[in-house]
Amino acid sequence: MKHLLKYLKPYTKESILAPAFKLVEALLDLIVPIVIADIIKNGIKNGDKEYIIARFIFLIVLAVLGLAFSITAQFFAARASVGFAANLRKDLFSHIQKFSYEKLDMIGTETLITRITGDVAQLQNGVNMVLRLLLRSPFIVFGAMIMAFTINVKAALIFVVSIPVLAAVVSAIMWITIPLYKRVQGHLDGVLLTTRENLTGVRVIRAFCKEEEEVKEFDEKNDAYTKMNLFVGRISALLNPATYVLISIATCVLFWQAGDSVYTGSMEQGDLVALYNYMAQMIVELVKLASLIITMNKALACGSRVAAVFAEESGMEYPEAVSAKDVSEESKTETSDSDIAVRFNHVSFSYEGSKEDALSDIDFTVRTGETVGIIGGTGCGKSTLVNLIPRFYDVTGGSIEVFGRDVKDYEKGGLIREIGVVPQKAVLFAGSIRDNLKWGNENAGEEELARALEISQAAEIVEKKEGKLDEIVEQGGKNFSGGQKQRLTIARALVKNPRILILDDSSSALDYATDLKLRRAIQALDGKMTTFIVSQRTSSIQSADLILVLDDGRIVGTGTHDELLKTCDVYREIYDSQMQDGKEESA
Amino acid sequence: MSKKQSPSVIKKLLKFLGRYKALLLVSLLLSVITVVLQLYVPVLFGRCIDYVVEEGNVDFNSLYNTIWWILLFVAIAGVATWIMGLVNNRLTYGIVKSIRASAIRKIQLLPLSYLDRKGVGDIVSRIITDTDQLSDGLLLGFTQLFSGIVTIVVTLVIMLRMNPWITLLVLVLTPLSFFVSKFIATGTYKMFKQQNEIRGEQTSLVEEMVGGARIVHAFGYEERANERFAENNERLRQASEKAVFYSSLTNPSTRAVNSVIYACVALMGAYMILNGKLTVGGLSLLLAYANQYMKPFTDISSVITELQNALSCAGRVFDLLEEENQSADSTEELKNVTGKTQAQGVYFSYVKERPLIEDFNLEIKEGTHVAIVGPTGCGKTTLINLLMRFYDVDAGEILIDQTPIQSVSRRSLRENYGMVLQETWLKNATVRENIAFGMPDATEEAIIKAAKEAHSWSFIKRLPHGLDTVIDDSSLSQGQKQLLCITRVMLILPPMLILDEATSSIDTRTELKIQNAFEKMMDGRTTFIVAHRLSTIRNADIILVMKDGHIIEQGSHSELLSKGGFYSELYRSQFAGVEI
Numbered sequence A: 001m002k003h004l005l006k007y008l009k010p011y012t013k014e015s016i017l018a019p020a021f022k023l024v025e026a027l028l029d030l031i032v033p034i035v036i037a038d039i040i041k042n043g044i045k046n047g048d049k050e051y052i053i054a055r056f057i058f059l060i061v062l063a064v065l066g067l068a069f070s071i072t073a074q075f076f077a078a079r080a081s082v083g084f085a086a087n088l089r090k091d092l093f094s095h096i097q098k099f100s101y102e103k104l105d106m107i108g109t110e111t112l113i114t115r116i117t118g119d120v121a122q123l124q125n126g127v128n129m130v131l132r133l134l135l136r137s138p139f140i141v142f143g144a145m146i147m148a149f150t151i152n153v154k155a156a157l158i159f160v161v162s163i164p165v166l167a168a169v170v171s172a173i174m175w176i177t178i179p180l181y182k183r184v185q186g187h188l189d190g191v192l193l194t195t196r197e198n199l200t201g202v203r204v205i206r207a208f209c210k211e212e213e214e215v216k217e218f219d220e221k222n223d224a225y226t227k228m229n230l231f232v233g234r235i236s237a238l239l240n241p242a243t244y245v246l247i248s249i250a251t252c253v254l255f256w257q258a259g260d261s262v263y264t265g266s267m268e269q270g271d272l273v274a275l276y277n278y279m280a281q282m283i284v285e286l287v288k289l290a291s292l293i294i295t296m297n298k299a300l301a302c303g304s305r306v307a308a309v310f311a312e313e314s315g316m317e318y319p320e321a322v323s324a325k326d327v328s329e330e331s332k333t334e335t336s337d338s339d340i341a342v343r344f345n346h347v348s349f350s351y352e353g354s355k356e357d358a359l360s361d362i363d364f365t366v367r368t369g370e371t372v373g374i375i376g377g378t379g380c381g382k383s384t385l386v387n388l389i390p391r392f393y394d395v396t397g398g399s400i401e402v403f404g405r406d407v408k409d410y411e412k413g414g415l416i417r418e419i420g421v422v423p424q425k426a427v428l429f430a431g432s433i434r435d436n437l438k439w440g441n442e443n444a445g446e447e448e449l450a451r452a453l454e455i456s457q458a459a460e461i462v463e464k465k466e467g468k469l470d471e472i473v474e475q476g477g478k479n480f481s482g483g484q485k486q487r488l489t490i491a492r493a494l495v496k497n498p499r500i501l502i503l504d505d506s507s508s509a510l511d512y513a514t515d516l517k518l519r520r521a522i523q524a525l526d527g528k529m530t531t532f533i534v535s536q537r538t539s540s541i542q543s544a545d546l547i548l549v550l551d552d553g554r555i556v557g558t559g560t561h562d563e564l565l566k567t568c569d570v571y572r573e574i575y576d577s578q579m580q581d582g583k584e585e586s587a
Numbered sequence B: 001m002s003k004k005q006s007p008s009v010i011k012k013l014l015k016f017l018g019r020y021k022a023l024l025l026v027s028l029l030l031s032v033i034t035v036v037l038q039l040y041v042p043v044l045f046g047r048c049i050d051y052v053v054e055e056g057n058v059d060f061n062s063l064y065n066t067i068w069w070i071l072l073f074v075a076i077a078g079v080a081t082w083i084m085g086l087v088n089n090r091l092t093y094g095i096v097k098s099i100r101a102s103a104i105r106k107i108q109l110l111p112l113s114y115l116d117r118k119g120v121g122d123i124v125s126r127i128i129t130d131t132d133q134l135s136d137g138l139l140l141g142f143t144q145l146f147s148g149i150v151t152i153v154v155t156l157v158i159m160l161r162m163n164p165w166i167t168l169l170v171l172v173l174t175p176l177s178f179f180v181s182k183f184i185a186t187g188t189y190k191m192f193k194q195q196n197e198i199r200g201e202q203t204s205l206v207e208e209m210v211g212g213a214r215i216v217h218a219f220g221y222e223e224r225a226n227e228r229f230a231e232n233n234e235r236l237r238q239a240s241e242k243a244v245f246y247s248s249l250t251n252p253s254t255r256a257v258n259s260v261i262y263a264c265v266a267l268m269g270a271y272m273i274l275n276g277k278l279t280v281g282g283l284s285l286l287l288a289y290a291n292q293y294m295k296p297f298t299d300i301s302s303v304i305t306e307l308q309n310a311l312s313c314a315g316r317v318f319d320l321l322e323e324e325n326q327s328a329d330s331t332e333e334l335k336n337v338t339g340k341t342q343a344q345g346v347y348f349s350y351v352k353e354r355p356l357i358e359d360f361n362l363e364i365k366e367g368t369h370v371a372i373v374g375p376t377g378c379g380k381t382t383l384i385n386l387l388m389r390f391y392d393v394d395a396g397e398i399l400i401d402q403t404p405i406q407s408v409s410r411r412s413l414r415e416n417y418g419m420v421l422q423e424t425w426l427k428n429a430t431v432r433e434n435i436a437f438g439m440p441d442a443t444e445e446a447i448i449k450a451a452k453e454a455h456s457w458s459f460i461k462r463l464p465h466g467l468d469t470v471i472d473d474s475s476l477s478q479g480q481k482q483l484l485c486i487t488r489v490m491l492i493l494p495p496m497l498i499l500d501e502a503t504s505s506i507d508t509r510t511e512l513k514i515q516n517a518f519e520k521m522m523d524g525r526t527t528f529i530v531a532h533r534l535s536t537i538r539n540a541d542i543i544l545v546m547k548d549g550h551i552i553e554q555g556s557h558s559e560l561l562s563k564g565g566f567y568s569e570l571y572r573s574q575f576a577g578v579e580i
Helices: A002-046 A049-097 A101-107 A109-134 A136-151 A153-199 A202-207 A211-236 A239-264 A270-312 A325-336 A382-388 A433-437 A446-455 A459-464 A483-495 A512-523 A563-565 A570-584 B005-017 B022-052 B060-109 B112-118 B120-161 B166-212 B212-220 B220-248 B250-274 B280-292 B292-324 B380-387 B410-414 B432-437 B444-453 B478-492 B508-522 B533-536 B559-562 B566-575
Strands: A339-347 A360-365 A372-378 A397-402 A419-422 A500-504 A530-535 A546-551 A554-559 B051-055 B342-350 B358-365 B371-373 B394-401 B419-420 B494-502 B526-531 B544-549 B549-555
Touching: A002 A049, A002 A109, A002 A270, A002 A563, A002 B280, A049 A109, A049 A270, A049 B166, A049 B220, A049 B250, A049 B432, A101 A109, A101 B060, A101 B212, A109 A136, A109 A270, A109 B166, A109 B220, A109 B533, A136 A153, A136 B112, A153 A202, A153 A211, A153 A239, A153 A270, A153 B060, A153 B120, A202 A211, A202 B060, A202 B112, A211 B112, A239 A270, A239 B022, A239 B051, A239 B060, A270 B051, A270 B280, A339 A382, A360 A382, A360 A397, A360 A546, A360 A554, A360 B559, A372 A382, A372 A570, A382 A500, A382 A530, A382 A546, A419 A483, A419 B212, A433 A446, A433 A483, A433 B419, A446 A459, A446 A483, A446 A512, A459 B060, A459 B250, A483 A500, A483 A512, A530 B419, A546 A563, A546 A570, A554 A563, A554 A570, A563 B544, A570 B120, B005 B022, B005 B060, B005 B478, B022 B051, B022 B060, B022 B120, B022 B280, B051 B444, B060 B120, B060 B292, B112 B120, B112 B280, B120 B280, B120 B394, B166 B212, B166 B220, B166 B250, B166 B280, B220 B280, B220 B566, B250 B280, B250 B292, B280 B292, B280 B432, B342 B380, B358 B380, B371 B380, B371 B533, B419 B478, B432 B444, B432 B478, B444 B478, B444 B508, B478 B508, B494 B508, B544 B566, B549 B566, B559 B566
Parallel strands: A372 A530, A372 A546, A419 A500, A500 A530, B371 B526, B371 B544, B419 B494, B494 B526
Antiparallel strands: A339 A360, A339 A397, A546 A554, B342 B358, B342 B394, B544 B549
16 A cells, blocks of 8 residues: 555645645634624624624634635646656556566456456545545544634533544444445345346256256345345444434533533633534534445455555566667677577476466477477467467476577567567457557558558459558448458567567368468468467368377377378377368268 | 326326335335424424523423423434335335346247337336336435425414414525525526536546557557547546536525625514514524425425426336237147147248248258358348347238147247357356256256267366356356357257357367258257358258248258359359369
């Protein structure tokens, strides 16, 4: 939490001035009962009309001044809280940008999105309320007590006793209910989940005739939720009557005592009116304070969630680059001699929190310009393997070298510059087609874009669009079909002009003919680009220079298509299972 | 919500209140008691002030007497407030609970056409959010509105009895405060609109850049993403600052207006006292009222906005609850099914204007394996919807063992089908509970046997808690989920099977492995298979080739190929090209 306070620092002045002006306003509020008492004590008693008018004008002045001070306070509070939130959001966003794949898997992107949007907004609200009210309410409560002392010490003692009692009751009730409300939320999530399940699984539920059981399960959750709510409600319903009764008892005691004091002449009627007013002010502020504490609590919860995101390290360490330029040039000269593009040395890898290795003892070497096909069943580790090349994850055993250097020795951003990745799920971003393609290279010219589109077989997509390259892509690429998106994401990677291209099952939505044209076009490139193709189809990798067959995280076969047909059972099985489909046809 | 509809919604709600009607009455009664008492107590305090006039002039008797009365009233008001709180809780949570309970029962009875059309998100928000709004806004709002009106009336009566002129003054000046807050609200509306627009942009940007963080990372786009965010964030900061500041003017401004009213009451009251028309205690009471007088008004105005919202929420909830159920179920049971299936002149469409299945006829013997193929949207899944009676046919009949399926209960019909769908739905429960979904009392051995046959055992045993691992959305791959769905059916083995792209997420080699299990499962059972893989299709006894809702070809694989029709064309476009 402390970590977040630093975002208020640029607004130190505002954060001090806002409550300060609020305090002045509160002070003015505290003067009002005294003025009324004066009107009664002096004006009315002596029949002094001028005095009454003068006091009336004073009350109006107080109102105007109060307005001015309070507006000033609101202004500073708004500036500080909004500024705080904006700076926090900016840093949070760029912090998240640094997260490694592993971190993203662990935390989940959905969660991160709500942190940036929802939680920071709640925090802003919390800071705003705290600046405006946190000091004001206690100030009025204690101010009322001090004012009471100036009027009558004996009466003031009633304030001294009742304030801690009231505070204790209010905090006890909140102390008990706030954690309980969290549990209520948990129960509500249960109800929500079951409702959702009933709808998403309606076909299965009906097919298995499980309607009654599902209703029963829902009823249980619904019951538990209602019971919890009623239980918490019973306690929190105490807050209002308890404070009301307590403050009324205190007022009664005040009046009881006032009878004696006035009779003996140690207090005047006007003073009693003032004290009575202070009691009323106090209770109003206590109620405000209670609701402020609830807001604060929410904000604190959001704050600790945000702080938890900040506490996450990016998850990957990079060597310090002496100067980014030097290193990249150095790496270029160094690597140009190297004929070996990628080497896996007995690599093993397991995902965070998983017992099983996702990959074990992966060992192979790829020369520059070669095409590598990777094939295997669902969940065999194909995608995991290629994700290790650009160091999206760190290996748990062994090492990986790219162009002769350990991937861990590349400075931040150095390795990724050399590699074009086309992920399994084709994601495009809102903007124009051109914007999307330029992700690969901000400075890419028309020709480069055209060439990339040509190779990825995406030129025809752009051709058909009215706006050509400037055609708008909606968020998530909703206005493009799966196959179109795949081809455009391939183009995006090619714009980068990478030395290594990774196609992670990225032609699955293309028909065979287009897939083939795509592979031919890639093969026809100048021969320097090393290509990895992950696929489930043997046809997509048949002509690769090297095929790796994965099964259950291990390499069970390496070689060319023809070699593997002879030597690798798994490969042959995969091939047969697919070729059954085609053979008769070609025969 | 139009005005015409709102009374009917309230009428419906009243009907729903049922046994809660008494509670609502109790709540209203209690609110009258508390409001009257809480407003009467200041009157008594005012009298007390008048009993303690000055040195040597204190009416102790009346003072002490009144204080005891005050304590009694306060105690009653306190208890009444608390009980009212409890009653209101019981009322709102009770109503929410029973509405939700009816809603979930309703879901089981609604035709799938409604559920498919509305979508999950819509219905969930009706059952969860709208129901909450309904109870909070409509019921609590109603009681608040009621007590607000009582407060205003009682306050006015007491003030009028105390001093009509000062009352008039307050009545004339209070609208000022409304004008001020209204004025500010209109001014801030535009700023909030602007703020929300920029915030909307920011949310989409965050969704893209964080949701697509992997790609951002893969393209080294972080810096550019940061720049774009910073630019938008700065605009948001400027817009928010204005919106937050101007909207926070309402409170100080109305308070200032109130202070002015307060001062006027003090001035006028003092003059009245001098003229002997008011006592000091009376003035103190009027001042206290002047201070609180605005509160019920602001309460009521916020309640009314909320009421409008709550009414439309209630409308949505009742729309769901009143939606027409699926056609009544027969009590006849479908027994001893062999699997002979016929369709006679079946017509069906989702939307009246767009006929889908027209004059569909089919006759298959028991134990036949029927593959259904065709391009996307040709009606393959629709056929399954009709066979399972997820949807009812518009005309014609589907018969199983010569019995029209409309004439038997849906339950007995569906019990005879084992179904595996392309979309893999699993409960948020343990693996065991999911496999035993159709047979909760299955033994451990039976479960494991089914899992082994479906080739899901190898990954189940590697899960952290084996069969007792709780499944959530992300813990299994699509293929693993599909294997579990197959296991689920493997356990119960009903006389007929429906497999809708049952292996679409499983790789070809595993599919080949479970092929044996599938064949065993399908052996002697009438099976409908929607498939995209040729190997599955080719082994079928009959292939139905569908296009635009019609069966355009029918026959075995080789028959259809040699015929050279739509099937062979389809076949070529999907499966050929390997050797190009």
